[in-house]
Amino acid sequence: MQQREGRQIEVRIAGSMRDIPSTAWDALDGVAEAPFLSWAWLDALEQTGCVDEEAGWLPHHITLWSGDELLGAAPAYIKGNSEGEFVFDHAWASASHRIGAPYFPKLLVAVPFTPATARRLLVRRPEDRSELLPVLAEALRKLVSALDISSAHVLFPTADEASALADAGMAHRHGIQFHFENAGYTSFDDFLSRFNAKRRHQLRRERREVEQQGITLTTLRGADITPEIVDIMFTYYVSTVEKFAWGRQYLNRAFFEEITSRLRGSVEIVLARDGARPIAGAFNIAGPTALFGRYWGASEERPFLHFNVCYYHPVEDCIRRGLSRFEPGAGGSHKLVRGFLPTVTHSVHHLAHPRLDAAVREFLEREREAVVSQTLDKSIAFR
Numbered sequence: 001m002q003q004r005e006g007r008q009i010e011v012r013i014a015g016s017m018r019d020i021p022s023t024a025w026d027a028l029d030g031v032a033e034a035p036f037l038s039w040a041w042l043d044a045l046e047q048t049g050c051v052d053e054e055a056g057w058l059p060h061h062i063t064l065w066s067g068d069e070l071l072g073a074a075p076a077y078i079k080g081n082s083e084g085e086f087v088f089d090h091a092w093a094s095a096s097h098r099i100g101a102p103y104f105p106k107l108l109v110a111v112p113f114t115p116a117t118a119r120r121l122l123v124r125r126p127e128d129r130s131e132l133l134p135v136l137a138e139a140l141r142k143l144v145s146a147l148d149i150s151s152a153h154v155l156f157p158t159a160d161e162a163s164a165l166a167d168a169g170m171a172h173r174h175g176i177q178f179h180f181e182n183a184g185y186t187s188f189d190d191f192l193s194r195f196n197a198k199r200r201h202q203l204r205r206e207r208r209e210v211e212q213q214g215i216t217l218t219t220l221r222g223a224d225i226t227p228e229i230v231d232i233m234f235t236y237y238v239s240t241v242e243k244f245a246w247g248r249q250y251l252n253r254a255f256f257e258e259i260t261s262r263l264r265g266s267v268e269i270v271l272a273r274d275g276a277r278p279i280a281g282a283f284n285i286a287g288p289t290a291l292f293g294r295y296w297g298a299s300e301e302r303p304f305l306h307f308n309v310c311y312y313h314p315v316e317d318c319i320r321r322g323l324s325r326f327e328p329g330a331g332g333s334h335k336l337v338r339g340f341l342p343t344v345t346h347s348v349h350h351l352a353h354p355r356l357d358a359a360v361r362e363f364l365e366r367e368r369e370a371v372v373s374q375t376l377d378k379s380i381a382f383r
Contacts, residue, residue, distance in 0.1 A: 002135050007066050009132075011139045014061040017043040024070045029126045030119030033287050035266035036111050037118055042075055044262060048254040051112050055250075056080040060107065062139060064132060072123040072132045074154075076109045078147070084250050086115035086330045087155045087175060087347045092360055096150060101353045103150045107143055109136075110155040113250045115177070115330040116285075116292045117345055120157040133161060137168035137350075144352050152350045162346035170348040171361050174371035178333070178340035178381075180315050180326040188316040191339065194382045203338065206304040207312055213274070213302060217313045220269045225260045233269050236281050236297025251295075256283075272298075272309050282309045291318055293328035311338055339382060342375040 002009045014020050022039040031037045045051040046059060058078040064071045081104065082089055093103035109120050121136050123129045140152035154165060166172035185191045192200050210217075220229060234256045241247035260267050266287070272280040280298035284291055296310050310328060318326045328335060336342065351357040 002138060009071065009135055010065045011135075011142075012063045012065055013143075014059070014063055016059055017046055017061065020061065020063060020073065021070075025073060025122070028070070028073060028122035028124060029129070030122040033289065034116065034118035034292070035263055035285050035287055036114050036116065036292070037075070037122065038263065038266075040262040041259060042111070044255055044258040045112055048252055048258055050251050050255050051077070053078075053080070056083060057112050058105075060143075062109070062136065062143075064135060064139075070124060071128060072121055072136070074109045074121050074136060075111055076107060077112065078105050078149070079108045080105050083248055084113040085110065085155060087153070087173070089153070092351075092356065095359060096353065096356050099353065099355055101150060101356065105147075105149050107140065107147070107149060107152040108155065109140070109153065114292075114294070115156060115345075116327050117156045117158060120154050120161055129161075130164060133164040134168040137165050137170055140170075140350055144350060150352055150356075154348045157346055157348065159344070159346055162348050165348040170350050171357070171364055172368070173347045173349060173364050174368045175345040175347065176371055176374060177327065177330060177343050177345050178335035179343045180311075180318065180328070180340050182318055182322070182324050182326075185319045188312070188319060191315065191319060194339065196383055199337065199382065203312070206307055209304050210272075210302070210308045215272055215274050215279070215302065215305070215308075217270060217272050217308060219313070219317055220271055221267075222264045225264070225267065225269055227257070229269060229271065230256050230260050232271075232278050233281050233283055233295075233297075236299070237283065237295045238297070239299070240295070240297040270309050270313050272305060280305050280309050282314070284314060286323075289324045291323055291326045293326070307338065311335065311340070315339070336381055341378045341381050344371060344375050 017039055025039040035041060051057040051059065056079055060076045060078045061073065062076045063073045082093065096103040121129060121133055123132055144152050162172055192203060234253050238249060241249045266285055268284045268286050270282040270284065271278055279300055282293060283295040284293050291314055293310060293314060298305060314326055328340065351360055
């Protein structure tokens with residue numbers, strides 16, 4: 001229990017999304033902007049077995065209450081590993097073990113397998129967020145102590161949330177992703193006009209190459225995402241996982257089926273066809289102002305197919321629909337030369353061991369300086 005501005009705030013832990021009323025969760029500010037924060041998405045992960053203790057993601061959702069009123073909530077998990085997080089702390093784990101302090105388990109506030117920036121503290125009233133973020137920081141510290149675990153981490157919060165949590169004593173980390181930002185473009189050609197002539201010619205050639213092969217791209221939504229399409233997309237997802245030695249299949253067929261049914265207005269699949277035959281696809285999530293790219297795969301290799309399915313077609317769609325940004329996912333400096341701007345991402349961390357905390361904070365100070373220097377010049381994406 002914490003006292004804030006004359007009211008008692010109680011922290012309660014939910015071991016499942018089904019311990020939290022779905023209507024109360026979905027009414028929280030932040031959910032509507034990012035469908036992967038919805039009760040349905042998080043519940044589907046649990047119900048299909050993608051998220052459980054065996055997978056290294058034990059639900060431990062944090063809720064903040066004043067009497068019977070849900071003031072705020074954060075999706076949280078006890079983690080037995082660092083897989084599926086996309087904020088890499090393997091060096092921290094090694095250092096922790098070297099000083100005799102086991103790093104796992106740890107507490108994580110995040111959406112599993114989703115390196116996308118969005119609110120991490122969902123609140124009933126937006127004006128309460130500044131009051132409740134320090135409550136969350138204190139709750140994380142107390143949970144780490146009560147559970148006798150190494151640390152707590154908040155991944156991919158918004159910049160203002162990260163700053164507030166850092167002000168409340170957590171260590172602030174910067175990362176880099178590459179995002180498309182819609183500068184009021186009227187068309188894809190308008191977007192291309194930002195590039196120098198050489199780069200503009202390259203992008204047009206990559207688009208034309210796919211068209212000349214007779215490949216068509218379509219975004220499927222709602223009822224157009226049939227069970228057959230779900231099967232195709234899941235096959236593509238698995239094929240990409242199996243292509244790389246470091247690939248991990250975090251999701252199963254049941255999740256794809258469940259989420260395309262429960263979030264019909266939010267899940268979108270870009271399907272590439274050669275004639276009538278599907279050959280590639282991308283699984284995206286659409287919010288009211290942003291598009292989030294998640295999974296991609298193909299049944300055969302074609303020149304520039306990946307760039308068209310995962311980048312050019314969604315960018316053109318964002319421009320047409322007036323969406324403000326497109327986050328195509330983690331990594332990939334090849335996005336930079338295609339007009340995706342270097343963008344700072346955030347995470348914040350509480351490390352219980354004083355020596356580890358001091359060493360990590362020293363490292364993060366240098367890392368933040370490096371990230372800021374690499375993301376200052378946005379025009380590099382168009383040169």
